[in-house]
Amino acid sequence: MQRALFFLIGISFLACQPSAKSTEDQPQKDSTQTVQSTTDSTVIDLVAKKASLGTPETITVTNDPVFHRNKTFAAIPLVTVLKQIPAYARLKPEETQVVFECEDGYNPSMPLSKVLTSKAYLAVKDKDAPAGEDWTTLQKGPETKKIAPFYICYTDVKGDDPTYKWPYNLVRISLTSASKETAALFPKHDDSVVKGYGLFKTHCLTCHALNGVGGTLGPELNQPKSVTEYWKTEDLKAFIANPESYRNKVKMPKLGLKKKEIDEIVGYLSYMAKQ
Ligand code: HEC
Incomplete structure (x- = not known):
């Protein structure tokens, strides 16, 4: 359902699946x-x-x-x-x-x-x-x-x-x-991507999950493989900037983010690929 265009969505969300990637510092329960x-x-x-x-x-x-x-x-x-x-x-x-x-x-x-x-x-x-x-x-x-x-x-x-x-x-x-969401998604090992984390929470998490934490309208972006591992970086950024330029009838809305904001978000996603 294309609810997307109406919302430039954001903010945080807590997941439905316990994280399969979870190791010592991921919460075991959602x-x-x-x-x-x-x-x-x-x-x-x-x-x-x-x-x-x-x-x-x-x-x-x-x-x-x-x-x-x-x-x-x-x-x-x-x-x-x-x-x-x-x-x-x-x-x-x-x-x-x-x-x-x-x-x-x-x-x-x-x-x-x-x-x-x-x-x-x-x-x-x-x-x-x-x-x-x-x-x-x-x-x-x-x-x-x-x-x-x-x-x-x-x-x-x-x-x-x-x-x-x-x-x-x-x-x-x-x-x-x-605090559980923060525990699952906050980039505790890299200060430089904290801004990207905040942007991801505001603009992406309502529809996408990382490690099972987040919305389910769009696909999970980190499990079992991060999108940063199978998309070329420039394509990933261009897709986020304008999904329609990649797929007809795409269900993801154009979010109107600045180039710098997209760079920050992709930086955070690359960090999360290792988490
Ligand atoms: C309103 C819901 C919504 C929001 C908000 C949203 N997306 Fe999406 N996204 C989708 C949907 C639905 C798809 C599947 C697109 C399709 O093929 O129709 C998708 C697809 C994607 C894909 C492609 C995944 C793949 O491998 O096919 C990436 C990458 C992505 N989104 C990243 C993001 C990022 C980053 C943000 C935040 C800046 C974001 N999305 C915000 C709904 C959303």
Whole structure:
């Protein structure tokens, strides 16, 4: 699904697979694979809980970045929903990531502290949808985007700020420790690629995993072989700059990164090839 063009995505995310590359300093457990005891689950299945999520209010989003116009939704404050996650009460917002799990494998995440200081909503119905329907589908060229069953939006955030995520086709939300992701992906042995790490987290990790940590909409980029080992460096950089110049109907969006930023990201990927 080409959700890509709508989002210039970013930020961090925590994986679903324990790392096969993991050695002494990789975490052995991933963090969305949560404590599944019923008393302390870190996940909410939005579809299963649909009837009891809360009472929707009517909200207006100015210049919605997914629909590209002003929109009106029936929506529940996101904090009301997050509070229903059993582990919510014990987690510290500054050490917790909120992971939005979409049906198609797109898994953006945001710091919980950032979510809590914004007017974030879980939209449950598009007020502009045809009578009898909860959502309109979005047509972008030949691609149809499914917005149902849930969509995250904000009434106080600009749509072009890549640090805020606007996932649609959302099915689950989980809470995970921010430090585990850092443990898996932070370049602890090479200061010179820290900038590339930050850029990768902001622009790539929502769709791509490294060593199993990250999104699954795009391919894993480090396991079992790093893309830096089987792409020529200049092609890799040119692909990142403009995926469409390599593949027709490519699902990866053009991200609008500067040449220097791409160099930093590829430097980080080369470092990770050895990790
Ligand atoms: C919105 C999701 C999304 C984002 C963000 C994204 N990608 Fe991709 N990427 C994809 C998808 C999907 C593919 C598969 C492309 C295809 O062939 O259709 C892909 C393919 C790739 C490939 C080719 C892999 C291969 O061997 O075929 C590389 C390399 C890559 N992405 C790197 C990056 C980097 C680096 C970033 C961040 C600067 C990034 N991507 C951001 C979705 C994304």
